[in-house]
Amino acid sequence: MKNLFETLKDLENEIIPLNEFEIISLENAKNRILAKDLYAQKNLPSFDNAALDGYAFNYADLKEPLLIKGIIFAGDNKTYEIGKNECYKIMTGAKMPKNADTILMLEDECLENGKLIIKKIPKQYNARRLKGEELKQDELLLKKGTRLNSKHIALLASQGIYKIEVVRKIRVGIFSSGNELKEPWQNCDEENIYNANALALMSMLDSCEISYLGIIKDDFDTIKNALLGTNFDLLITSGGASVGEADFLEKAFDELGFQAIFKGVKARPARPSKLYKKDKHLALVLPGNPMAAYLSCFIFGKKIIRLLSNSLNNPLKMSAKMGIDLKIKKGRNNFILGNLENEFFIPFNNNQFGSGMILPLVKSEFLLISNEDIESYKKGDQIWLLKL
Template sequence: MVPVAEAIQTIIDLAAPLGIETVDALSAAGRTLAETVRSGESVPAGPRAAVDGYALRAGDQGERGLVSGEIAAGREQAIAVGPGQAVRIMTGGALPAGADAVVMVEDTEERDAVVTVRASLSPGAHIHATGQDIASGQVLLEPGATIGAAEIGVLATVGKTRVQVYRRPRVAVLATGDELVEPWETPPAGCIRDSNRYALLEAVRAAGAEPVWSGVARDTEDELATRFDEARHAADVVITSGGVSMGTRDLIKPLLQERGTIHFGRVNFKPGKPLTVATVDRTLVFGLPGYPVSSLVTFEVFVRPALLALQGAPQLFRPRVDVELEHELRPDAVRPEYARAIVRWQHDRLVARTTGAQGSSRLLSMLGANALLVLAPSEQPLPAGTQVSAMLTGPLL
């Protein structure tokens, strides 16, 4: 069996970023930037008022005569301020010719077209200078940046409406097994509803990739081969669910051996020992176990980082934190175990409790979990209060 760290490194080595495409910058949230973005202009383009008040000359003394008119944001007006004069100006208004400061309205008194200033002023007071926020030519974003709300705001500010990003991988999810029926069907005796395919499709989407619907392949060599070939020709990555263990109806590994290269077929890991990773031509293939929990946990630990690497993401792995166990826990005696847990703040420390029975088929153990506890093999129970490492998969409570 391959150790977990070696398996992850093998996968990352196979997951080079895909090609680059140009997309609408204003709807590129979640994408990874593939270019350097520089501002082609200064922001603000000219000096602007930072407050509501009066534009004037800071060096003038005494009262100022009020110039007719008012300067508001978004309206350029041919108004100039001479010695001993002032003009009303709103926040964001362009500083008029002759003025070098703005006094806040609270620091003034206006009567009979005369403004009395009750504050000390220096040139530049309450002014946003040209390029104060963004200088022309300034590097704003670099390759590898993840585009979020702030990045979209900056791109909009400088008029950058198209950006180059790494292409999202297309990921086909193919379930296997004669026993599977659709969720809306009543299972005949010996059958179960297909939960893995729908859970994995959503996990793929949450990882920023594009899911490709590939249906269910029945347990015959011909149907599996046909469905698999359709999936790999439609996608960059194929995820299969089930059919990777040691049974006579487990047909995924023989198919992959025939068509491509199997890089490993068993991992020293719980839950999900039968995980298989292969390449067929340029398609990366993950053969996940059929048990629902094993399927989702192996996706989280092994598949998700690969999908992020294919997108050129700068951060591939979930954050790790040290947590204190709230109760005794019995790890697996042989394999490293990733136990589903709820991590929360308690006073000044992080504590964790598992989500109950951790069986590979018990999908309820995933509900509410925001972490996977990374437990080293041990024949001894871990008492309450033991510090262990946790991979955060959701927000802290």
Template sequence: MADSLMNVDDALGQLLKAARVLPEATARPLGKALGNILAETPVAAVTVPPADNSAVDGYALNSRDASQPSLPVSQRIAAGQDPLPLEPGTAARIFTGAAVPEGADTVMMQENATLEGEEVVFSRTPEANQNIRPAGQDIQAGETLIEAGTRLEPWHLGLLASAGLPQVRVYRPLRIAVLSSGDELVTPGQPLAPGQIYNSNQTMLQSLVSAAGWEPVPFETVADTFDATRNALQRASEEADVIITTGGVSVGEEDHIRDAIQSLGQLNLWRMAIKPGKPLAFGHIGDTPILGLPGNPAAVLVTFLMLGRPFLRCCQGESGLTTPAAYALPLGFAVPRAQSRREYQRVRCRQLEGRQWLEAASNQSSGVLSTACWSDGLAVIPENETLAVGDTVLYYPFSSLLYG
């Protein structure tokens, strides 16, 4: 029954509520901290810039002397020099980034100045405070630089460097074990026996983990026995921060993951109102969370992106999580029949006469991965709704889901 299925938003809420920061914090040089999650809230020890400085090449003067027809040039100030106080009734030759001397309150850019012998003549009237970057314009000493839980981008690292910090405390990347079980699964490159298929989920999930900046912990395909499954899960719980499994959580005689997890820890099995995918397992082996995804590859992709990745980001220590960027775009196809499950269709964003619209992949089967390669994102088809061509839905580009 549809009312027995858990809403996708409720499932995500339960996952995020259960998440806790797993990896320890460590100090890293700024040059090696890109993409890491900040484990502290650094405070500026210095003011940036430390003194008023010139925004242009030109001449520093006091605006009270603007009525003079010309001013003698009393000193030359390059960036990095400590200037002398400005002599009254004079101007100082100054360059971009150089400290403004005491007594000067404006800088006239050189394009509006003419040097005549040892005096400078201005073609415009200087105004107070023009072309001066004041001390502390960027950072004040004692100010919080970046909040803990922030994913460090290049501009964050630049800001930390400008405050003189050589290193920062960050969480090490999550170690994530990806386990697949099934005697039918074969590692690519090996010959296939009758009834066997190549294991695509292992490669795809390890790549999704790597794309997020986490560390996949390699595991071989687990044989379809209870003892092999239990031993692999036990070892994974000792070597990884999080375990992700695919398939094997139903009640079939050859589905051992569910029983093995329950023998080692605890497991909740949710039936979700999501398509592709429906079963999602979540539990713990000791202190190690385990996330059991469906077995079909398209369902693995959707459930990892929409549910697994947000959970893992919280476990990594990332705070202030926002939903990946989505765009309201019109459909180029109809959805004539309402469904009880929220559907994430593989689509491609098209351009026609300056307008964008969504084209659906030809095959939305949960076992078909080729249409994900044709697509560039997912369109959200709300549960219990019919849609006509031109109706607007949310569209998540894969780039947003992977890196947003």
């Protein structure tokens, strides 16, 4: 059994990117993965223009009264020109007149006898936006593998790029295993527990095409039939991962020709997690306890989906300092939940929790994963956190 970081590294060698693409429009582009590099179609801005309302003039005429030749509005495509000691009143986004290199903001205007007198001197080139100063035509816009967000969509729209090629959505099937489970919409007595895992995992992986397969009972034939005929890129089950209760699942995977990529990991509380592979199909077995299932999926499930999508986006890491002295068990990776207070990380409840709990997840924004050779942290130690 390997530690967490070794196991994650192995996944990079075992999982082949999907390489199946589709064309979509920008309305549907959020959280999709670009299938190829995109380049600027035009200069941004596409012409020299005014960054604010004011007067466009030549800086060489700074100390002279300036004749105001007229007003240039945004959207006016005519070409204007100033001569010696001349200027134009200009609106934000309007095309700069020839020979003008600076804009005096409207609030600083001083008019005498119908001419502009510059009393509050701006810097030369003030408020002039140059053609192509932000982006030049054919410049790399976004890299293949970028997960698109709202800001990316604004950039693409500014270039008139409306149809884009993206990786098709990863098809994920999710089911829970356990005779004791009831769905949140069912009646649940004292002898049963609600299925807290499935909906949480579906929400976590909402960028995928998700199918919920329900609760599968702890029975070999039932489990094997559930695995048969599934055409998912990734099948995720929670429960049936621990020693003793894993017999059904492991036997079913063996009979169906799945090969284990890993069986367990030296990490708390992700230790029972397993990953199987058959052809292009992957099956991730998560622990049944809610916290263990959630954190294991956060680490393994999201990593697998990034690899299948060939995504460049990695989890958000940030540097911080440990806020307390903390002893942990050596020889495994420990998952430590907590929050930041200023720049200091404060573990939730001094890292005392059970893998079946949910409140520590709700009340924690960050996750620290220790190296297996660490047995204690001192207050002030530099650490790296993952944003949950």
